[in-house]
Amino acid sequence: MAVLFVFPGSVARALDNPQGTVTLENEERTDFPPAETWTEDELREEMRELAWTKGDYRIVPYGMLWGSAIYTTSRLAPGQFIVYVFSETDEGESDFVLNVQRSRVGLNIEGPEVPAFHGASSAAQFEIDFHNARGSVDGRGVRAPENQPGIQLRHAYAEIRDEDFRLMAGQTWDVVSPLVPGTLTYAVGWGGGNLGYRRAQIRYERYLRFHDASQITLQAAIAQDIALDQIAFSESTAQPEVQMRAGWTLGESAGDRLPLTFGVSSHVGRQGFDFPAMADLPAVDDARLRTWSVNADLQFSLTDHLGFQGEFFTGENLSSHRGGVMQGINPQTRRPIQASGGWAELWYDWTPRLQSRAGFGIDDPRDSHIAPGGRTQNRFVFGNLRYRLTPQFLVGMELGHWKTHFQDKLPGEAVVLEFTASYGF
Numbered sequence: 001m002a003v004l005f006v007f008p009g010s011v012a013r014a015l016d017n018p019q020g021t022v023t024l025e026n027e028e029r030t031d032f033p034p035a036e037t038w039t040e041d042e043l044r045e046e047m048r049e050l051a052w053t054k055g056d057y058r059i060v061p062y063g064m065l066w067g068s069a070i071y072t073t074s075r076l077a078p079g080q081f082i083v084y085v086f087s088e089t090d091e092g093e094s095d096f097v098l099n100v101q102r103s104r105v106g107l108n109i110e111g112p113e114v115p116a117f118h119g120a121s122s123a124a125q126f127e128i129d130f131h132n133a134r135g136s137v138d139g140r141g142v143r144a145p146e147n148q149p150g151i152q153l154r155h156a157y158a159e160i161r162d163e164d165f166r167l168m169a170g171q172t173w174d175v176v177s178p179l180v181p182g183t184l185t186y187a188v189g190w191g192g193g194n195l196g197y198r199r200a201q202i203r204y205e206r207y208l209r210f211h212d213a214s215q216i217t218l219q220a221a222i223a224q225d226i227a228l229d230q231i232a233f234s235e236s237t238a239q240p241e242v243q244m245r246a247g248w249t250l251g252e253s254a255g256d257r258l259p260l261t262f263g264v265s266s267h268v269g270r271q272g273f274d275f276p277a278m279a280d281l282p283a284v285d286d287a288r289l290r291t292w293s294v295n296a297d298l299q300f301s302l303t304d305h306l307g308f309q310g311e312f313f314t315g316e317n318l319s320s321h322r323g324g325v326m327q328g329i330n331p332q333t334r335r336p337i338q339a340s341g342g343w344a345e346l347w348y349d350w351t352p353r354l355q356s357r358a359g360f361g362i363d364d365p366r367d368s369h370i371a372p373g374g375r376t377q378n379r380f381v382f383g384n385l386r387y388r389l390t391p392q393f394l395v396g397m398e399l400g401h402w403k404t405h406f407q408d409k410l411p412g413e414a415v416v417l418e419f420t421a422s423y424g425f
Helices: 011-015 038-048
Strands: 001-007 037-038 050-056 056-073 076-078 082-085 093-098 104-112 118-130 151-159 165-173 199-211 214-223 232-234 240-249 262-275 282-303 306-316 338-349 354-365 376-392 391-406 409-424
Touching: 038 050, 082 376, 082 391, 082 409, 104 151, 118 165, 214 262
Parallel strands: none
Antiparallel strands: 001 037, 050 056, 056 093, 056 104, 056 409, 076 082, 104 118, 118 151, 151 165, 165 199, 199 214, 214 240, 232 262, 240 262, 262 282, 282 306, 306 338, 338 354, 354 376, 376 391, 391 409
C-alpha cells in the first residue's frame, strides 16, 4: 500500500494527486515533506471524521493563516512579494513589508459515484486567498491598501475520476510546468524561471500503469486565453489555448523517498488585442498574437533525505504564464517576446520536522525583443530552513538574492530576508 504524506490542515486536497504521493502547496504547489505519514485508508477515514455531510456529499472546510515579514535591500515588484527588482534608475531604496494576504480558505467536496462513468467518483474544490491587489504587477497602478486586500479566486472546479482517468472542468493549475521551487515567497519564482499559473480549463488525464513501479500520465486541456500585458485593449479569441503534457513516473514512494518523475509539456494559443494608434504605428483592430511554450520537468529523490527537482522552458508571449519576466508583447513593435529559462533546487530533510531548500532560477527574454526600459533578464538564488512546531504550525526563514537587468537602465539588485509562519486548519 502506498504511503501518503499530508499536512493535516489540507487533508482532503491530498486525494487530488494521481501519482499516489501527496504534496502540500507552498502558496503555489510547493512540496513540504510533513511530520506525519498516512496510508490511503487512514487518510480517507480522517476525511470522513472532519467532513460535513449533505446527502451523498461530504464537504471538508480547510484553510491556512499565513503571514510574512520581508526585508529587502532594494524595492521589489509588486511589493508584497517578489517578481523582480525595480531598476536603481527608478527606485533602489530598502523596504520592509508585513503581509497576511496569502492566507486562504477553501472547501473540498466529495460527491456520489457517477453511473455513466462506470462508478467513477465525483469531487470539487473551491479556494480563495486575498492577494487581489486590484493594480498592476509592477506596483505602479491603483492598488488597495495593504490592510484592505481583495479576494482572489484560486481554484474552482469539479471533476470525475477513478484510478485510470480524470475529467475536470473549472479553474486550477496549468497542465504545463507542474512543479514549483520550494522558496518561501508567495510568487515561487514567477518571472524568475518558474512557468505556469492558474486558469479556467477543461482537462482530461489518462493514467497508464505497466506495473506497480511504472506509470505514464497523459494530460490535455483546452484553456481560456489570457492577456496580461497592459499595452492595449485585450479580448478573448475564438481559439482557446491548448495545453498538453506527458509524464513518466518510475519507482514507488517509500518513506520520504519519491519516485523519479519526468515530463514534457507544451502549450499553444492566440491572444487578442485592439491596438490604439501611437507614434508611427497605426491603430490595429482584432490583432491576433501567438503564445507558445515547450517545457520539461524532473523530480526525484537521491536518498531518503535528499532530493532534486527542476524545470526548463522556452517560448514566446509568456506573460500570462509568468514567463518573459512578466512581459509578453513589445509595446513598440507589437510583436511577441521570446524567452527561455528554468530553475533547479535541492531539498534536504534534517529531521521529520526540520527541512531545508536551496535553488536558483533564471528567466532570459531575447534582448532584441525588449523595448527601452523593459526587463532583459531576471535571476535569483535562495536557501531556507522551515520547522514544524506542530503538524499544523510551520515557521520558516529564507535568504535570497535577486537581480533584474533592464534595457537602457541600471539593473536592480536586492538581498531579501523573509520570515513566514503558517497555521493550517
